[in-house]
Amino acid sequence: MITELDFVARGLPLWSVMNDLLQMLNHYRAARSRIGVGRGDEADRTTVLAFGRLIGDDPPWHGVDPVTTRPAIDHPVTLALPMGFVQGTIRALTGAGVLVALDTRPGLGTRCVVRIDDADRRHSYLLPAVVSMVEDASLGEVALIFDGPCDVTDARLMRAWPESSSARRRHSRMPPAA
Numbered sequence: 044m045i046t047e048l049d050f051v052a053r054g055l056p057l058w059s060v061m062n063d064l065l066q067m068l069n070h071y072r073a074a075r076s077r078i079g080v081g082r083g084d085e086a087d088r089t090t091v092l093a094f095g096r097l098i099g100d101d102p103p104w105h106g107v108d109p110v111t112t113r114p115a116i117d118h119p120v121t122l123a124l125p126m127g128f129v130q131g132t133i134r135a136l137t138g139a140g141v142l143v144a145l146d147t148r149p150g151l152g153t154r155c156v157v158r159i160d161d162a163d164r165r166h167s168y169l170l171p172a173v174v175s176m177v178e179d180a181s182l183g184e185v186a187l188i189f190d191g192p193c194d195v196t197d198a199r200l201m202r203a204w205p206e207s208s209s210a211r212r213r214h215s216r217m218p219p220a221a
Contacts, residue, residue, distance in 0.1 A: 060114045061162040067094050067111070069168060069193040071138045076192035095138055103135030103142050104176065104186050112136045115159075121204065122187075123156040124149050128204065131185075133159075140172065140188040149174050149185060157187060160198055167201040169194040 071094040074087035083091075091100070097111045115136040120143055122129045129149075135142040141157060149155065153174040160167050170193050176186035 059162075061118065062166075064098070064112060064115060065159060065161050065166070065168050067098055068136075068138060068170075069195055070094060071098060072170065072189060072191070072193040075138070099137030100139055101137060102140045102175070102186065102188060103137045104140075118159065121158040122149075123158070123204070124153060134184055138189075140175070140186060141170075142184055142186050144183050145185050146183065151175070155187065157189075158201065158204065160201075164198050167196050167198045169196065 070090055074083065074090040074094075077083040077087050078091060099112065103112075112135075115133045118133045120131050120133055120141070122131060122143065122145070124147075126147070126149070129145055129147050131143040131145040133141055134144050143157070151174055155172055155174065157170040157172050158167055159170070170189050171191035172187040172189050174185055175188040
């Protein structure tokens with residue numbers, strides 16, 4: 044089994060591997076989105092084919108474990124949910140979705156935005172997603188399917204995001220928006 048140390052042993056600093064992974068995910072999601080709305084071209088199909096093989100194009104809870112995405116395991120994420128902001132950690136990641144360990148259980152079908160900061164915290168990657176599995180996931184894990192293109196922004200612009208007033212309502216009993 045290849046671990047993070049294997050990447051480092053090959054002369055790749057771990058922060059560089061994580062940054063490259065997020066760049067691939069960004070390009071993959073953008074190409075998939077353009078193809079999905081009928082605006083994709085040959086370059087998009089090639090990107091989906093190439094990066095899909097590297098980062099996986101099936102949801103991670105289907106037993107997919109691409110070697111390329113292993114450095115993302117245990118990387119912190121923030122989810123923007125209708126009930127507020129929730130901190131979690133990545134348990135598995137592919138180009139199709141992410142399995143996140145959370146201390147809350149959003150409802151099935153809840154729309155959210157997954158924020159993943161690169162390793163040196165210079166860029167924030169924002170991925171729209173839908174909760175696709177709660178009951179079947181392990182205790183404390185939520186399965187999210189990406190459903191749009193990734194947006195990349197300067198992490199300095201996102202510093203206030205988790206500290207907003209809705210973050211204090213995190214434990215609200217309010218049901219998720221339909």
